[in-house]
Amino acid sequence: MYLARIDSGMAASSDVLVLRKGTHGIPIEQYADAIRDRLPDRTVELARTPAAEREAIRDAHFVTGMTLEDDLLDAAESLDVFACAYAGTGHLPLDRLEERGVAVTNASGVHGPNIGEHVLGSILSFARRFHVGARRQRRREWRHYKAHELQGSTVTIVGLGAIGRSVAERLEPFGVETIGVRYSPEKGGPTDEVIGFEGEAFDDALARTDYLVLACPLTETTQGLIDRDAFVTIDPDTVLVNVARGPVVDTDALVEALRSNWIRGAALDVTDPEPLPEDHPLWTFENVQITPHNAGHTPQYYERLADIVAENARRFDGEGRDAELRNQVLP
Structure with missing residues (x-):
């Protein structure tokens, strides 16, 4: 050669x-x-x-x-x-x-197109509560249940790299308000609003978010970003979607939030630890969707x-x- x-x-x-x-x-x-x-x-x-x-x-x-x-x-x-x-x-x-x-x-x-589709699928699944329908199908139980509507929701996307931008583009037809979070908010982005990680703006975004999408790299700033304080701030009707890295979320705080009904649910493609041990409590929640770091496929x-x-x-x-x-x- x-x-x-x-x-x-x-x-x-x-x-x-x-x-x-x-x-x-x-x-x-x-x-x-x-x-x-x-x-x-x-x-x-x-x-x-x-x-x-x-x-x-x-x-x-x-x-x-x-x-x-x-x-x-x-x-x-x-x-x-x-x-x-x-x-x-x-x-x-x-x-x-x-x-x-x-x-x-x-x-x-x-990864932009495929992870963007993974995030959109996760959001739509929770909006229409397909996990509830699947559970009732397994039981052969014909019983109606309440659902949600994505239109009019607020979606916050943490990280506006290729994946975050892809998520924002795929949300455009659904009539949602989007908030982007990035290190340099002055650069703008494809979302309706762009903010930074620091200060009251981020807490305010958490408080009015229906779907919180994590698509950021793991850095000193983002490690443990979504901690107990964040889960207390987040609206109880919020769904967390993590396609970033597991340690961006404090796992113990996430388990507490799910047990205490501080959030509506979570779609986790990444976890901390990873792989997720068989005896971990995250496996037991009916309102948690877990995929094995598979969004990138x-x-x-x-x-x-x-x-x-x-x-x-x-x-x-x-x-x-x-x-x-x-x-x-x-x-």
């Missing part, structure tokens, strides 16, 4: 190495094939064994994969770009990558990711280390 550097401003062919770990149960071969389709004039190599990875990465300049372990990074003598196949990069050895001047990109934007994952990675490979091919890459998070 030939992987050329960019020397003296001269452009050379830039190949792509795909590491062997896949995601969502989709064969990693599909990812390599999707990149090949977009880069027909380049060599795209898939390393299918640990030994093949260690050998191929020695001379690789442009590598993509889900993870990059320390021992593999030790072997990557020529690495210039690591295209992470996840949106989050906290699991990577970022300090070491930064020390070596390796550019790191992520898969931000890949989509058959289009590798196709969308390949669009980003192939474009960056072309940019790197033309400009080398000086290239401006899509979704670049480091340096």
